[in-house]
Amino acid sequence: MNRLKLIKIICASAAVLSGFAIAAPAQTPGMALLDGLTPGEWTLKERGSREPGQKVCLGNPELLLQIQHGSASCTRYVIENSPKKLRVSYKCGSAGQGVTEIKQESSALVQIHTQGIRNNAPFSVNVEGRRTGSC
Template identity: 45%
Template structure:
């Protein structure tokens, strides 16, 4: 009987080790996503693919994950990676007191991406499809630039 309990215990330890090893991949910060690493840093202009609203330009240098939460800007949000591969990623994020969203990004080239995002921002729903293009280097001071 003791032998059966030892096998069960080893199996539980192996399962716990496997789950521990897999957890970082499921909660990896978008700044570490393979698709974001392939994007060129710099100033990125955003164009609403439906033409419904203006979107800001974004300077991405260190935190390329900002492209995954455009509507919530630089708010401190928690992010959960839903799916990813070398050319795309889908992330769900939650911003305490400000809302949440789900964004999918598909990289066409290191200078062109398609972004689909939807969620709740300050109590109101939002949804947009955007084209993101690298426009050049970030201006001094970096950060977001107003929509035109």
């Protein structure tokens, strides 16, 4: 095979392969930490508080990402994503924004730090989330 023909084949192959690479859709990574949590009733208690805490039925663990913004429609950006630590930034339009970091101690115990703006006021909260039963 002559050199010119070989170069053309290599260039054509590179063009085809790069076209496939460009055309491949970007995939949003799953959030491994949330996938490892046990569904059920969870109690969210602010660290250092004497209050009993808020009970939530954790069917969708993404609820833990924006505990200060509830069910507001928010866009999210994953900053850090590992099986034991998750950090997410989110924006909820006029309702505010925040950054939440969740550290998993077990499938039934997490530490949550969230800070941001809600209703034009700043917040910074440390919460322990503990599975307390079924719902």
